[in-house]
Amino acid sequence: MPYTTEEGGRLNNFAEEPKVYQAEAPDKKQQVTYIILGALGFLLVVGLVFVAFSVSA
Template identity: 50%
Template sequence: MYTTINEDGVLNNYATEPKMYYAEYPAIWEQRRYVIQGAVATALVTALVLFGFVVS
């Protein structure tokens, strides 16, 4: 942790900055998994909305 003291004696603490890195483009199997997750999420939300209409 990086700490400084000003002329009034007040401490200022600064967090250490993490090392930066660039994100990598997802592999084809990761992209397929994202598509499946999106389809499941869409089906779940659609089912909940339809259930809400049926119940009300």
């Protein structure tokens, strides 16, 4: 476990902060993939709601 040293030489066992970086925008292929996955997820939810109403009736 990494330790950091505070002023005065005391050891601190809090986690070190990760390096911060700026996120990159998705390219066209990733955007298409997100749209397809969103549509499939939507269809799954609509299908489950339809099945639930069908079974309960």
